[in-house]
Amino acid sequence: MDSRICLENFSVNFDERFHLNNIDWTIEPSQHWVITGTNGSGKSALAAVLAGVGEMESGQISGLPSRVGLVSFEAQAELIAKELKKDDADIMDVIAIGTPVQEMIFENCADPELAAELVEKFGLSHLLDRAFRKLSTGETRKVMLIRALSSKPDLLILDEPFDGLDADTLAMLQQHLASIIDTTPMVMVLNRFDEMPSFITHVAYLEKDGHDGGKLAFKVDRKDESAFAELYQLLHLKTTDLQVPETDPASKLPALDPQQPLVKLTDATIKYDDTVIVDKLNWTIEPGKHWQLSGPNGSGKTGVLSLITGDHPQCYVNDIFVFGFQRGNGESIWQIKQFIGYVSTSLQWEYRVSVSCKNVIISGFYDSIGMYTKSTDSQKKIADEWLALLGMSDRADQPFNKLSYGDQRLLLIARAMVKHPPLLILDEPCLGLDDMNRQLVLALIEKICAGKETTVLYVNHHAEDQIAGIENYLALQKNA
Template identity: 30%
Template sequence: MSLPLLAFEHCTVRHLNRVLFADLSFRLEPGQHWALVGPSGAGKSTLLATLAGRYVVTGGSATYPLLAALGSDAADPFFSWRKRVALVGPQATFRASDHHGQLYYQQRYNAAAAEEVPTVREYLGAGPPLAATPFWTYERVVDVLRLGSLQDERLIKLSNGETKRLRLAAALLRNPRLLLLDAPLSGLDAATRAWFDTFLAQVAGSGSTVVLATAASEVPALITHVAVLANQRIVQVVPRAQFAPAPPRAAPPALLDVPELQALSTPRPDQPAYQTLVRLRGVSVRYGEKVVLDNLTWEVKPGERWALTGPNGAGKSTLLSLLNGDNPQAYGKDITLFDRRRGTGESIWDIKRHIGYVSPELLHYFPGQLSCQQVVETGFADKLVRAAATPAQRALATRWLRVLHLEAHADQPLQ
């Protein structure tokens, strides 16, 4: 009988003073590949981190028989099973080249400041391989993850999808026996999603076992078993062939306080009525030889709703950065925002105060120690720091948390 990669039996898992899992049992055998599914907050990400050894097991039995055996013959006397595991979480943690400087969101659009950030080549070549004869070499991960044209690109300039591929490449360079992926399809364009099944087959072919957290409707073809989570518990374990995801259901109308949402969204009486929200005429953006936007003309009127579509790296985020006051190349361009031509004496805050902005990349730069309440309150300021909110602003932030069913998490740290 073969050894399991890992075996958790009736475990209690804790982090500081919180119990993350009670009576957790999970067993991973060679040849299996698992998908963790369940609603938001069910514990999928926490389970991946637990399997990676990030949290303390205070009760029950947690062992890694096969992973420990694979490392027992390594020349490194400090080798542990953890070096056979790679976890790719939802957020990137890049640092400046000197390893001390903190990155900031607008840095990606500032050519001089971006030079402080490592390139893709430097990031992937930062450490020696953990295997003596690695299957995943630098050349192979660059080819398989389609990073060839990005090797000299600064990390901070990568799109969300390109960053995902880079982090997968970095994980594979560890030549892990167990690869843990948290929401790997999030932020990927249609072409990359179609490619993902082929990629996972290559990973499995290299000898790695895959466990990933994903939506029930997006279980990759490689998966052999599915674990369904709810409220920090595994409530169902089934072979992939027997898994039938429940059809999506619309939230009951009673869960949404429509009058409160309308009240929060209604413009204040003192807000002016604009004729043109956005107008760009012949706008181009380039970084060195790379043209990101080429002679773009576009106009947005009040009441319109636009969707910007295109593959990863097409320039969608760069276009939004021109509107949000984050990109210095907006100066000198024919751009009008809220009936006012850019470069006519307005401050960045004059622009940002009219715009709500959310993006996967922006999330990486929020200080993790901020509470959820404080994160919402940064909407009243022009920086991603704890804002000196007035009582009225705090009350307004609380109303938004309540209408989005997040009030119970108000004091919880973002990370």
């Protein structure tokens, strides 16, 4: 590849089934990229664009090479489908045996010598006379790889090339790919970061954009260690099978009546002298029904939250039912607060003590800022599980105040969650975060929403800033 490939504000559709939107991406001749992201975000679609697939809707694309070596499940399925069509010959009383592997590999081969070498290395010599369509999925994959590698491509596109390969074949393929990095630019699609070859120079991360679209969210140079680590953490949170850890049996909260709402505000009003901030708000939060509370500054978001937590002086003059208590009937504020996990920017400002990441999480069992009590083995185990979920196991002993702002926010959410509170209030959890760290926090909130014990109340300015799993919305308006 002698020139760069450049996509500028490029949008493309694939048979109206899927769209990639507003892609800006440049691939220099010396670069080797991995495309990664969540399921359904368009990883394979973006790779296919480089092979000329898809119908351009807008923008520009330039520098696409004429010789592209492509290995993908879609291309593999297409090749097999062509072979199966040869069964149509049955109507002429001819038994179709299909194209033999030898012909599939060596016909129109640009480098027969390399192809023969790879046939030997891939262990396909004894299959050369067999019909291609009679091969196993793994054997078909090897044929596809040999065809692509021996085509003298200007660009090599490998979509999940390591899937289905045994350990010896995987090692051999990685070694061969490493041997051609000076002559052949590569773009790989990988779901797993731990499969990424050491010669990869850049990473493109895609996210879903609507129900049938994807967008290129981040482009990271592998030399940028902090950005690369954040991207690894984001992919881990988005794709890991790890679930929200269980709570410590010794710290389990009293059971609530599942038939009762967590919170019920009836004609709730907040006013100062003649100024009405919140006017006759009726709002019920049922268990398992996650909410997003939004509104501009001055619309009363913080006031409504403090009515729920019991911190507002007007909570006793309002009709408020929380966690089985009718406010003003002699309950203490701590009877209310034990059922609430709370994370806000102000809490992060207060949490300036120099304790380890692990102990920050454990402190959630004691509702303390810092650790002043000896933790139990069970609490330590749960903290380790949270660190694993966050992709921060290697930072268990690092001081909290030495972490990035985004990682601190993740740990404080884990701290709020260790007791599995019935209600988790996240007050502007993305405030002050850059886009990557914002995505990390949102990914963690999605994980929590997918659980069953904690109901999430997500508070922010923007109603359009939506999170998967949150389907109930309350937008407050600022009174004139």
